[in-house]
Amino acid sequence: MTQTLTDLYSLPLLRSGRSCSVNAENRTGEKGNACRMDSPLGHSRKGSPCIDCIPAGSTETLMDLHGSGVIQHIWVTVTDATEKGHFVLRDLVLRMYWDGEETPSVEVPLGDFFLNGFARGYEVVSLPMAVNPRRGMNCYLPMPFSSRARVTLENQHAGDIRGFFFQIDCTLYDEPLQNTGMLHAQWRRQKLTALQQDYVLLDGVRGRGHYVGTHLMIQALERYWWGEGEMKFYVDGDRDYPSQCSTGLEDYFGGAWSFGGYTDEKGCMKEKTYCTPFLGYPFYGCEDTFHSDYFQRDIPPMRAFYRWHIPDPVLFRQDLKVTVQQIGSGPRGPHGLFERQDDYTSVCYWYQTEPHAAFPALPCPEDRWPR
Numbered sequence: 001m002t003q004t005l006t007d008l009y010s011l012p013l014l015r016s017g018r019s020c021s022v023n024a025e026n027r028t029g030e031k032g033n034a035c036r037m038d039s040p041l042g043h044s045r046k047g048s049p050c051i052d053c054i055p056a057g058s059t060e061t062l063m064d065l066h067g068s069g070v071i072q073h074i075w076v077t078v079t080d081a082t083e084k085g086h087f088v089l090r091d092l093v094l095r096m097y098w099d100g101e102e103t104p105s106v107e108v109p110l111g112d113f114f115l116n117g118f119a120r121g122y123e124v125v126s127l128p129m130a131v132n133p134r135r136g137m138n139c140y141l142p143m144p145f146s147s148r149a150r151v152t153l154e155n156q157h158a159g160d161i162r163g164f165f166f167q168i169d170c171t172l173y174d175e176p177l178q179n180t181g182m183l184h185a186q187w188r189r190q191k192l193t194a195l196q197q198d199y200v201l202l203d204g205v206r207g208r209g210h211y212v213g214t215h216l217m218i219q220a221l222e223r224y225w226w227g228e229g230e231m232k233f234y235v236d237g238d239r240d241y242p243s244q245c246s247t248g249l250e251d252y253f254g255g256a257w258s259f260g261g262y263t264d265e266k267g268c269m270k271e272k273t274y275c276t277p278f279l280g281y282p283f284y285g286c287e288d289t290f291h292s293d294y295f296q297r298d299i300p301p302m303r304a305f306y307r308w309h310i311p312d313p314v315l316f317r318q319d320l321k322v323t324v325q326q327i328g329s330g331p332r333g334p335h336g337l338f339e340r341q342d343d344y345t346s347v348c349y350w351y352q353t354e355p356h357a358a359f360p361a362l363p364c365p366e367d368r369w370p371r
Helices: none
Strands: 018-023 051-054 059-066 068-078 092-098 106-109 129-132 136-139 143-145 148-155 161-173 182-190 199-206 209-219 231-235 260-263 269-271 279-285 302-308 314-316 319-324 327-329 337-339 343-352
Touching: 018 059, 059 161, 068 148, 092 143, 092 182, 143 148, 143 182, 148 161, 182 199, 199 209, 199 343, 209 319, 231 314, 314 319, 319 343
Parallel strands: 106 182
Antiparallel strands: 018 161, 051 161, 059 148, 068 136, 068 143, 068 161, 092 106, 092 148, 129 136, 182 343, 199 319, 209 302, 209 314, 209 343, 231 319, 260 269, 279 302, 327 337
16 A cells, blocks of 8 residues: 555555456456356357346345455446436445445445436546546545455346446455555435535544545526535534635635636636546536526536545544535625525545444435436
């Protein structure tokens, strides 16, 4: 674990451990056991590279490894993820369990975990997550485990999922790694935020660790600019006021001035999407065509953002809470600022010591679907 994702100089250093890869053709990750399935092309040729069917209502175990190690890369794709009217990427639930725990440390709809919000497939380019054409979803967040790693996928879709492809790449060790936290990720949504009450992305975290990532998805339900709210981090006993806050929402995600990239032929400002290694605004759109003016949209637009706190993790020793204000600007309210209500969804990523506090119950699929 001494090598960082950005440290190219450590690449020549020899390492201990054993490489291991789990996919549909080697479900156990056993050494010398890949590519052994029956193939019409003959011995040791390509056989069945995917899980042919995950029935509706069932849970598939993608990986169950005993021992110590680190998951270093996950790649997945699903064939029918963008059928019109279907929300497959939010109907499939990804869960991860470390060291024999009964409740998951990761529980997130599949697409949202990989920065593909709103059950839409779109490209993302960041350091620990990448989504490539066409819905090739990749995660490079290191996931250490001391005695066992179990990864499952539950199909909460109305129909069977046919053709689920995946690969999980690990390094296994003879002894558990020292001084490491376990990866955690949690999904939340509030379809209509409350006036003057911050949207809660994360609460109830207990233990020692550090916060490493935010994936925020917003559907604005009111007129005017929606992004004046500040991200807040309450650390180690903070109550009335946080230890850290941003200067605004677009500022937190590394943009500025309402993400204003250009104006259209009618003089209306258009927001500009972007992807960078640590922060981005990869998706801006809606199901149908809408007018570009903030004042005349027929359908609430969908906006998805990410920020990775890799060079700047938020450290905590006892507890952590993360919230964001719903504040906008326009002709309403004093000094042009006003409290607003919108539809917020989020995924938080953090590392911490175990045991972790129980997560809030994941809503049913219908309550996860975008507007």
